[in-house]
Structures are given as structure tokens and as C-alpha cells.
Amino acid sequence: GAVVSQHPSRVICKSGTSVKIECRSLDFQATTMFWYRQFPKKSLMLMATSNEGSKATYEQGVEKDKFLINHASLTLSTLTVTSAHPEDSSFYICSATPLAGYNEQFFGPGTRLTVL
């Protein structure tokens, strides 16, 4: 099946620093990737839709200047949490689909961000 990787899997940083999370589709090309956020014992909330070669589409309430998304190639999207604060601590998961239309999405293993 299609494989999506994320790096790093876990990061601990100090308040005020910026953290970059990478999402890669390893064996397929993805014109669209999605970024979700998950709090402990909660469901996934869509943050933004990342489009290759164009600006990301952010969900209501998600600060685009806070969560910078870059989709520079068909296999890589990055999420940068700028000036991180403790309330940004969460589990961030990306997903991608190799096909057009509505099909199953393949999820990365997630990145656990802890901001001290």
C-alpha cells in the first residue's frame, strides 16, 4: 500500500522557537496533502489542505501565520509551527492520497510536539 512518512516523530522544544515537520509520500505523488491536529484522547481536526505549487487552504480558526505550510514538490509538504508555545503541544498528523477524487487517504505516523 501507499506509504506516508513524517519526520521527526517526536520533538521537544522551548517556547518561542520554530519547529518544522515534514510529510513525505514515499511511493506515490500527491498533489494534495492534509494536515491534522489531535489532542490527547480526542479526534483529528483538519488544520489545512496543502496544495502542490499553490497556497495552502486553512480551516477556520487556524492561524496561517502561525502554522506555515509549504508544498514544494509532489512528494513533500512541510508544516512549520512558528514561535511555538505550550498550547501548541499536540500530535500532528499528515495524510495524502495518490488518486484524484474521493478515496482512502494514507496517514503518516504522526509527530508528537511538546513545547516547554
Place this chain on the structure above:
Amino acid sequence: SQQGEEDPQALSIQEGENATMNCSYKTSINNLQWYRQNSGRGLVHLILIRSNEREKHSGRLRVTLDTSKKSSSLLITASRAADTASYFCATANTGRRALTFGSGTRLQVQP
């Protein structure tokens, strides 16, 4: 609300028993998918059922979809301790490729 509801929120059963989880959603959908998540890990796709389908099977999994009631159920038969995980339904809403997730059911299968 962006998310649908799942019930029960938590379910504890004995190995060998069946587990049934329900999901309700609010909008028109293209398909509905079920995912499994082990604690602190990514999501694993289990099964996809399209809006024009009513029932689908995959191994020990059986999924039903009732679009008139905007609801779906996931049945895991002959459960095993390794089935212990959180299970989420997710809908691909018409006109939107991103998934909308339900609140999830935490399943505990006692050996």
C-alpha cells in the same frame, strides 16, 4: 459542528465477543471510511464504503451505511486483544476531499 458523533465513546469486551461501533454524520457524503489508531500512533485505514453501498465486509469487519439516517456501524467479530485501539469514522463530504472525523470509540478487548 465539524465532527460527527460516535458511540459508544468507550467499549470494553472480552476476547471472542463482537464489538459494534456506531457513527453519525451531518452532511451529504461521497464515502465513509473507518480507521484504527493505536495509542500515540498514526491511523490505519480499515475499510471504505461508498454512498451508494449499504454493506461491506473485509475479514472480521462488517460495515453498514444508512444514508437516509446519516449513520454507519462497524462490527468487529470474534474480537482479539490485538484489536484494542481507538476506532474513528471519517466522511469524505461532497465537494471536499479532506476527511471529517468522528469523535472515536476506544475499544478495549480483555484477554
